[in-house]
Amino acid sequence: AQSVTQPDIHITVSEGASLELRCNYSYGATPYLFWYVQSPGQGLQLLLKYFSGDTLVQGIKGFEAEFKRSQSSFNLRKPSVHWSDAAEYFCAVGASTGRRALTFGSGTRLQVQP
């Protein structure tokens, strides 16, 4: 069975600083990997996804993520955080066979200081 761990429950960064949110997954084969963002009171919006090819994936709003098979990780990065990036971020893994729904991590809440 697949699983996702987001070890950081809450992160605070200063506006303009760089950001890295961690995600580790467990899945036996090549996974499909997703990062979603949830702004307060909103549903989830897709930031980016990986399913094959280049291991560095570019997404919306200036985010990128790197798939590292050897570390079972898919960390999300942004070089310069804006106040509007304050939100909750979810990493999710999808199976290439079998279970057809995503498995989500518990989320990381990002706070941005002025």
Add this chain to the structure above:
Amino acid sequence: DVKVTQSSRYLVKRTGEKVFLECVQDMDHENMFWYRQDPGLGLRLIYFSYDVKMKEKGDIPEGYSVSREKKERFSLILESASTNQTSMYLCASRRMGQANEQYFGPGTRLTVT
């Protein structure tokens, strides 16, 4: 743009009531999902429908049922609401294919008193 709508943003119900949460998508997606979101637990899958009249239990189906009579609509039913079903409920849809992303509705915050 894909649009997923949910019938209510906020709902307050009493213990023992039958509750219907409705979800509608406008992109002819085959797959639809119901999740519940609780602090510190992320999103947990309640039920999944891979096509009209087809459904699969998710990780936490107890106390819930679903209905999918039309492709665009997926309903979540709480047969007898309990206080431990107070939560945020999120609906999602996806074009068939496990590499495809899910599109989410805005959520329904349900309080059972």
